[in-house]
Amino acid sequence: MYYLEDDTICVIEPTIDNAGFQQGKLVRRNKIVKNINGDTFHWKDFNIGIDICIYGVVYHIIDCDLFTREYLNSQGIDVGDKEEPPIDPYTELRKNKQKTPTCVTKIPDDVRRRFLEYDKMVLLFTATWNNDIYRIMYFLTDDTIAIREVQKPNSGKDPVPMLLKRMKVPKDWKNLPSTYPAAYMEYGDPEIVEYYTPKDFLVSL
Incomplete structure (x- = not known):
């Protein structure tokens, strides 16, 4: 999340049930340096389809909310199309196991x-x-x-x-x-x- 009022950034990971590791806020809200020259990130640096390196971790941006899209468009920035998130095989396996099996009961001809x-x-x-x-x-x-x-x-x-x-x-x-x-x-x-x-x-x- 990018805060326009003071150009600060925080990174929050959506929680997943029974993930087995700490989740939630990964980066606390503050101004983050983007290069060796000491420049900090600006909202113009963000767009769909680009990679952002924060504290050595590279994040690939795949989507944004409606307000962000409209704001960037109003500032003359062409926002890219939404991308689908990568599929996690383990998460998909857990979802399939949690699904309740369905069966069709045939009604006898009484x-x-x-x-x-x-x-x-x-x-x-x-x-x-x-x-x-x-x-x-x-x-x-x-x-x-x-x-x-x-x-x-x-x-x-x-x-x-x-x-x-x-x-x-x-x-x-x-x-x-x-x-x-x-x-x-x-x-x-x-x-x-x-x-x-x-x-x-x-x-x-």
């Missing part, structure tokens, strides 16, 4: 919780196939799907109650195990890897 939260909640979609209209119902409580045809009056077609009974529908029907009979539509979890979910249903414009 059937009872899903029933209480999504009971009687159904996503209803309207779809067409072979010029016929169908209702696709997605049941959020257990991720099952049912498809029902919308009967038109006097269509001449035999009424079909459900095109697809309520069940979980796998995405890939081509890679099903050959051990299952073709008439049996619903497969167990060990055989089916991925089922349809609500995000798979989009409405085309």
Whole structure:
């Protein structure tokens, strides 16, 4: 710190927890000689990016506060850009050790919780196939799907109650195990890897 009122200087080191050595004020406030001619430091001698030798210790200036920057600029001194301080490997190691490890706990798919939260909640979609209209119902409580045809009056077609009974529908029907009979539509979890979910249903414009 440089005091404009009497051109004195003091050097203070920021304290670090558990550093193991004395910290704080390194140089008491006084006028400091800068060369063998006995000249003392002046505020014009300070700028970002330069080295200052005080009592045999060389300090490299990397930044200054806003008041200092504005004052030097008002006096016609071009202040350099802020520099990043050098990284201390030991300090970084201590910071990493002090960090609390974080972990993500996966919430199991609780059937009872899903029933209480999504009971009687159904996503209803309207779809067409072979010029016929169908209702696709997605049941959020257990991720099952049912498809029902919308009967038109006097269509001449035999009424079909459900095109697809309520069940979980796998995405890939081509890679099903050959051990299952073709008439049996619903497969167990060990055989089916991925089922349809609500995000798979989009409405085309």
